[in-house]
Amino acid sequence: xxxxxxxxxxxxxxxxxxxxxxxxxxxxxxxxxxxxxxxxxxxxxxxxxxxxxxxxxxxxxxxxxxxxxxxxxxxxxxxxxxxxxxxxxxxxxxxxxxxxxxxxxxxxxxxxxxxxxxxxxxxxxxxxxxxxxxxxxxxxxxxxxxxxxxxxxxxxxxxxxxxxxxxxxxxxxxxxxxxxxxxxxxxxxxxxxxxxxxxxxxxxxxxxxxxxxxxxxxxxxxxxxxxxxxxxxxxxxxxxxxxxxxxxxxxxxxxxxxxxxxxxxxxxxxxxxxxxxxxxxxxxxxxxxxxxxxxxxxxxxxxxxxxxxxxxxxxxxxxxxxxxxxxxxxxxxxxxxxxxx
Ligand SMILES: Cc1ncc(C[n+]2csc(CCOP(=O)(O)OP(=O)(O)O)c2C)c(N)n1
Ligand SMILES: [Mg+2]
Numbered sequence: 305x306x307x308x309x310x311x312x313x314x315x316x317x318x319x320x321x322x323x324x325x326x327x328x329x330x331x332x333x334x335x336x337x338x339x340x341x342x343x344x345x346x347x348x349x350x351x352x353x354x355x356x357x358x359x360x361x362x363x364x365x366x367x368x369x370x371x372x373x374x375x376x377x378x379x380x381x382x383x384x385x386x387x388x389x390x391x392x393x394x395x396x397x398x399x400x401x402x403x404x405x406x407x408x409x410x411x412x413x414x415x416x417x418x419x420x421x422x423x424x425x426x427x428x429x430x431x432x433x434x435x436x437x438x439x440x441x442x443x444x445x446x447x448x449x450x451x452x453x454x455x456x457x458x459x460x461x462x463x464x465x466x467x468x469x470x471x472x473x474x475x476x477x478x479x480x481x482x483x484x485x486x487x488x489x490x491x492x493x494x495x496x497x498x499x500x501x502x503x504x505x506x507x508x509x510x511x512x513x514x515x516x517x518x519x520x521x522x523x524x525x526x527x528x529x530x531x532x533x534x535x536x537x538x539x540x541x542x543x544x545x546x547x548x549x550x551x552x553x554x555x556x557x558x559x560x561x562x563x564x565x566x567x568x569x570x571x572x573x574x575x576x577x578x579x580x581x582x583x584x585x586x587x588x589x590x591x592x593x594x595x596x597x598x599x600x601x602x603x604x605x606x607x608x609x610x611x612x613x614x615x616x617x618x619x620x621x622x623x624x625x626x627x628x629x630x631x632x633x634x635x636x637x638x639x640x641x642x643x644x645x
Pocket of ligand 2: 462463464490491492493494495496
């Protein structure tokens with residue numbers, strides 16, 4: 305699917321200013337470079353684990369641009385590095401999570417890439433596939449009960465998550481109660497080693513929405529502007545009482561599932577290379593340069609600035625201490641109960 309003809313139509317900016325378009329590219333580049341740093345640190349033996357999101361930059365930068373900071377709530381999943389960066393998480397905060405340091409927003413005790421930020425409205429991530437859906441519809445229901453109009457929930461998940469009962473229950477709940485929520489599927493065609501064709505009898509997640517009675521749309525997940533437009537329309541509708549929408553963004557995972565996975569055991573190099581033609585990062589760079597929105601020198605400067613920022617944040621995070629043993633039960637039991645006494 306991701307290899308469909310993507311010869312660019314005339315540049316469609318969807319009402320976005322030059323600054324916003326360059327901002328989206330910045331998020332995409334930061335995601336790619338920071339993720340690469342995670343893989344380097346893992347191979348150096350400095351961090352135990354990192355996950356991969358190459359190929360998801362377009363959908364995440366577009367969705368982040370549509371998200372209203374300080375107003376909307378985000379219930380993401382583990383592959384959403386770019387979404388987290390796009391709504392305001394800093395590279396330093398990401399690296400504190402990867403290094404599991406005490407100053408990490410979850411006290412160094414979460415799985416790497418499972419960020420949470422009260423400041424940014426990012427709910428804590430569960431590794432249990434599709435668990436964030438029930439949390440997200442619960443939060444959307446709370447917005448409804450409290451009469452907090454003008455706010456919406458954005459939740460994300462993979463194609464594999466749509467095979468979980470929890471996904472179906474949550475989508476149904478959102479539809480029945482007409483909740484202010486956008487359900488964004490990042491369909492990368494794989495659930496670790498399980499291809500889409502082994503998950504469902506037809507390849508479109510968006511078609512599942514009709515069975516629950518909610519509107520849906522399908523978008524090229526390699527195109528950040530198209531993703532911005534789809535998610536922003538859906539969020540606007542949710543914020544103004546129009547109910548839930550399912551958005552499917554077709555993208556691809558270029559790298560292995562995580563640093564613990566070897567994707568050569570289940571998919572061919574030819575398949576991966578064929579999808580590389582649709583790589584959202586160089587394609588969007590080229591589009592901005594060709595449209596005269598960013599000069600080639602400006603692009604090089606941006607990349608150099610981001611690398612310097614990541615290098616500085618790596619050194620600073622690595623120098624921070626681990627949590628002490630006395631932290632073990634903090635924020636686990638109410639009233640800090642010591643479970644052994
Ligand atoms: C309930 C549950 N079952 C299985 C797993 C193991 N697991 C982790 S990631 C993953 C694949 C999920 O695929 P998808 O939803 O398509 O997201 P992607 O990783 O492709 O972005 C699985 C099966 C899990 N974490 N939780
Ligand atoms: Mg997937």
